[in-house]
Amino acid sequence: MADLMLPESRRCNNFFLYDGSKVRGESDQTREGICYFYPEETPLDEQELLCGQLAGAGRCVSELSSSPVRILNLHRHKFAIRMEDEFFWALGCSVEVPTVSVCELLDQLINLFCFYNGSVRQSYQLNSQETLAARWAQYLSHLQSGSSELQHIFSCLKTIDSTNVDPLLLLKAALILQACQRCPLVLAGCILFRGRVVSTQMSPQLTMKVMVHESTTYTKPQRPNGPSSSFGGAVSSTTVFLTPSELRYLQSAPVNKDFSSHSTPHKNTPLKKTRLSRTLSDTPSSTESEPSDPGNSQSPQKLLSPHLSVSSMFSQDPSQSTPNPPPPQPLEPPLSNGKHSPEECPSPEALEESYYHSFHSNGDGGSQIDNGGDTSAGTEESHDHQVSEEVRGRGSGIVPGHKVERSDPPHSDAFEHPGETPLIPMTLYLHRVKGLVLALLVEPHFLSDTASMEEVYHSSLASLNGLEAHLRSVSPGAPGALGPYIFAHFDCIQSTLTSNLSGRPGGAPEQPFVRATSLLHSHFCNTETLQEAIIRSAGAAVYGTRSVAQETYFQQHGGSLRNSGIPNHQDSAFSLPGKARHRLLKHGVNLL
Amino acid sequence: MTTKTSLLKVILLGDGGVGKSSIMNRYVTNKFDAHLFHTIGVEFLNKELEVDGNQVTLQIWDTAGQERFRSLRTPFYRGSDCCLLTFSVDDNQSFINLGNWKKEFIYYADVKEPEKFPFVVLGNKVDVTERQVSTEEAQQWCQENGNFPYYETSAKDATNVAVAFDEAVRRVLALEERTDHLIPTDTVKLHRKPRSATSCCS
Numbered sequence: 001m002a003d004l005m006l007p008e009s010r011r012c013n014n015f016f017l018y019d020g021s022k023v024r025g026e027s028d029q030t031r032e033g034i035c036y037f038y039p040e041e042t043p044l045d046e047q048e049l050l051c052g053q054l055a056g057a058g059r060c061v062s063e064l065s066s067s068p069v070r071i072l073n074l075h076r077h078k079f080a081i082r083m084e085d086e087f088f089w090a091l092g093c094s095v096e097v098p099t100v101s102v103c104e105l106l107d108q109l110i111n112l113f114c115f116y117n118g119s120v121r122q123s124y125q126l127n128s129q130e131t132l133a134a135r136w137a138q139y140l141s142h143l144q145s146g147s148s149e150l151q152h153i154f155s156c157l158k159t160i161d162s163t164n165v166d167p168l169l170l171l172k173a174a175l176i177l178q179a180c181q182r183c184p185l186v187l188a189g190c191i192l193f194r195g196r197v198v199s200t201q202m203s204p205q206l207t208m209k210v211m212v213h214e215s216t217t218y219t220k221p222q223r224p225n226g227p228s229s230s231f232g233g234a235v236s237s238t239t240v241f242l243t244p245s246e247l248r249y250l251q252s253a254p255v256n257k258d259f260s261s262h263s264t265p266h267k268n269t270p271l272k273k274t275r276l277s278r279t280l281s282d283t284p285s286s287t288e289s290e291p292s293d294p295g296n297s298q299s300p301q302k303l304l305s306p307h308l309s310v311s312s313m314f315s316q317d318p319s320q321s322t323p324n325p326p327p328p329q330p331l332e333p334p335l336s337n338g339k340h341s342p343e344e345c346p347s348p349e350a351l352e353e354s355y356y357h358s359f360h361s362n363g364d365g366g367s368q369i370d371n372g373g374d375t376s377a378g379t380e381e382s383h384d385h386q387v388s389e390e391v392r393g394r395g396s397g398i399v400p401g402h403k404v405e406r407s408d409p410p411h412s413d414a415f416e417h418p419g420e421t422p423l424i425p426m427t428l429y430l431h432r433v434k435g436l437v438l439a440l441l442v443e444p445h446f447l448s449d450t451a452s453m454e455e456v457y458h459s460s461l462a463s464l465n466g467l468e469a470h471l472r473s474v475s476p477g478a479p480g481a482l483g484p485y486i487f488a489h490f491d492c493i494q495s496t497l498t499s500n501l502s503g504r505p506g507g508a509p510e511q512p513f514v515r516a517t518s519l520l521h522s523h524f525c526n527t528e529t530l531q532e533a534i535i536r537s538a539g540a541a542v543y544g545t546r547s548v549a550q551e552t553y554f555q556q557h558g559g560s561l562r563n564s565g566i567p568n569h570q571d572s573a574f575s576l577p578g579k580a581r582h583r584l585l586k587h588g589v590n591l592l
Numbered sequence: 593m594t595t596k597t598s599l600l601k602v603i604l605l606g607d608g609g610v611g612k613s614s615i616m617n618r619y620v621t622n623k624f625d626a627h628l629f630h631t632i633g634v635e636f637l638n639k640e641l642e643v644d645g646n647q648v649t650l651q652i653w654d655t656a657g658q659e660r661f662r663s664l665r666t667p668f669y670r671g672s673d674c675c676l677l678t679f680s681v682d683d684n685q686s687f688i689n690l691g692n693w694k695k696e697f698i699y700y701a702d703v704k705e706p707e708k709f710p711f712v713v714l715g716n717k718v719d720v721t722e723r724q725v726s727t728e729e730a731q732q733w734c735q736e737n738g739n740f741p742y743y744e745t746s747a748k749d750a751t752n753v754a755v756a757f758d759e760a761v762r763r764v765l766a767l768e769e770r771t772d773h774l775i776p777t778d779t780v781k782l783h784r785k786p787r788s789a790t791s792c793c794s
Contacts, residue, residue: 168633169633458623459625
């Protein structure tokens with residue numbers, strides 16, 4: 001499936017990492033501080049010029065305003081900036097690219113690096129600059145490759161085209177993942193097919209990170225199955241580093257709860273070191289990416305059921321005057337479904353755990369509500385449990401029924417500071433069956449636990465074989481002629497994009513649509529209260545609408561726009577919202 | 593003569609819940625899990641065997657028995673070398689349905705000579721005490737429908753599982769030998785496509 005790929009879609013013109021700690025004295029040269037510069041063939045003088053000027057400007061502005069710089073807008077370029085202790089990152093794009101997308105790209109890049117290498121400072125102490133340069137280049141090329149411009153705008157996950165796939169196969173994938181979690185050392189997993197997500201238990205951000213390793217192992221030639229290893233060459237693993245909030249999120253999954261007490265020795269130690277709650281006011285004021293952007297935030301309940309999380313997470317949002325229906329019912333059933341352990345019905349303790357994961361002891365007995373304070377939109381029964389447990393179980397310092405209004409997301413990659421927070425080493429386990437990959441985040445000692453490894457391997461092998469055979473036999477839908485309309489639907493919660501443009505080679509007709517979408521997305525990100533907009537040129541009009549959970553863009557072809565220059569009720573642009581509602585229903589997009 | 597490694601595709605068919613997945617797992621990994629979920633679509637495992645000095649890879653395809661999974665499983669019937677029709681001795685309906693499974697297989701696998709195709713019938717769950725299907729009934733059905741070999745198995749306590757698969761392999765190899773005699777392989781094909789100038793453009 002060829003994605004719409006435009007020649008100028010190279011998102012990043014420049015990227016560098018500059019280590020200020022190497023350039024202290026007058027005699028120190030700027031080049032000493034340049035850890036990595038992209039494009040690598042840039043003359044060193046130019047590298048120094050850009051690094052020196054940007055780092056200087058960034059420092060200056062942030063000191064004057066006493067808030068970190070996130071973006072520097074120039075006439076033709078914009079630079080996303082990140083500063084952490086002595087490190088300074090900058091990623092430059094054309095001004096056309098939405099600011100929010102540039103910032104997301106930089107955050108993704110840094111987070112990717114930290115996921116596979118640990119903290120930046122330590123990595124540069126342990127590895128040569130050349131080794132790490134190769135990794136930056138790898139991550140950068142991964143993030144820029146193979147995606148359509150639309151996907152770049154939303155920084156979304158690449159998923160399989162579910163319109164051609166029997167939903168039962170998605171269920172099958174979800175069940176394979178759940179079966180793996182019967183092993184207590186398995187935290188969570190995802191299943192990928194030819195570089196696209198089939199099913200995932202992880203947050204979109206974490207899934208994106210895992211996909212990089214998958215793509216690098218895919219390009220390597222397959223080792224022949226050695227007779228010595230019972231797993232052949234199909235299984236590989238690598239060390240990865242999770243942020244404390246990522247780990248907390250994974251361990252909050254109810255399916256892990258029964259085991260976590262004995263199987264996760266790291267569990268409680270790192271939690272205390274992080275800030276327990278971040279509020280909106282904590283975030284840098286100069287930033288353009290919203291801390292409350294649902295695309296970045298994750299509700300821990302999401303693992304339970306994305307359906308539930310949408311309603312519960314935002315049920316208190318005052319801006320949501322007309323409650324939007326949750327996105328199409330996810331095909332993955334709640335995790336507890338596939339679990340056939342004796343505790344089929346969660347005990348009150350298990351419920352408490354699953355809804356209370358976000359309660360952290362402050363160390364001195366005080367507790368804070370981090371997130372998930374309100375699950376009322378979910379199951380009433382569990383909510384009752386919550387309240388009673390609150391009083392009974394964790395009484396100290398908690399007002400029963402107290403609710404935190406729109407508490408901050410427990411995890412937001414954009415505001416994670418991998419340079420500062422301790423990262424927890426975990427293991428990424430991959431089992432490949434041709435184009436299909438099972439990727440599991442496991443406790444590091446999983447690899448030395450032969451019994452667990454064999455259990456996971458053998459319990460999933462037949463199903464993976466079958467799923468691979470099924471997915472391989474799914475014929476990609478014919479790209480078809482450009483229909484009478486174009487749409488793009490972005491699910492902010494799952495970070496997925498649905499569009500009738502995907503799978504089509506890039507062409508002129510959709511360019512206005514892509515540009516308009518980019519502009520509207522920017523506006524939606526910058527203006528939290530904006531819900532609907534129509535953007536138009538002489539030849540085209542694009543309608544955009546958003547809720548906390550989704551963004552939808554729609555353009556109708558054909559029929560000249562009757563635009564007289566003054567408001568005119570016959571102006572066909574005004575019929576766009578109605579047409580969008582009507583047309584998109586059959587794509588499973590409900591705008592009513 | 594070189595020792596050839598051949599791949600034999602064996603497919604397990606039968607009603608949902610009769611124990612097809614358990615039979616496969618018992619045979620390949622020698623494990624039994626009482627809490628398996630319904631199979632969705634198809635699954636398969638490979639097992640290496642040596643039969644009369646020949647390396648054989650037995651590819652065992654396990655299928656979903658439930659009616660709602662029919663469209664997912666039927667495309668994978670094609671190319672099967674042997675079909676294991678499975679029922680559960682404690683479920684009379686699963687026994688009655690054997691005929692339908694046979695029909696479905698012959699139709700979707702597009703079997704050229706159905707009367708010669710090697711079927712093996714398995715009556716699973718013999719460890720269960722409350723039987724609904726007697727050995728005699730099952731044997732009679734097998735005789736009337738093409739003289740299929742019949743095995744009473746238990747995936748739970750491993751009774752007869754390996755024996756049944758061995759029989760399946762033997763049947764397939766015997767059939768191949770017969771056809772090998774009919775079509776000698778060490779001949780020169782005169783009708784091989786000539787190398788033409790157009791091949792470079794393909």
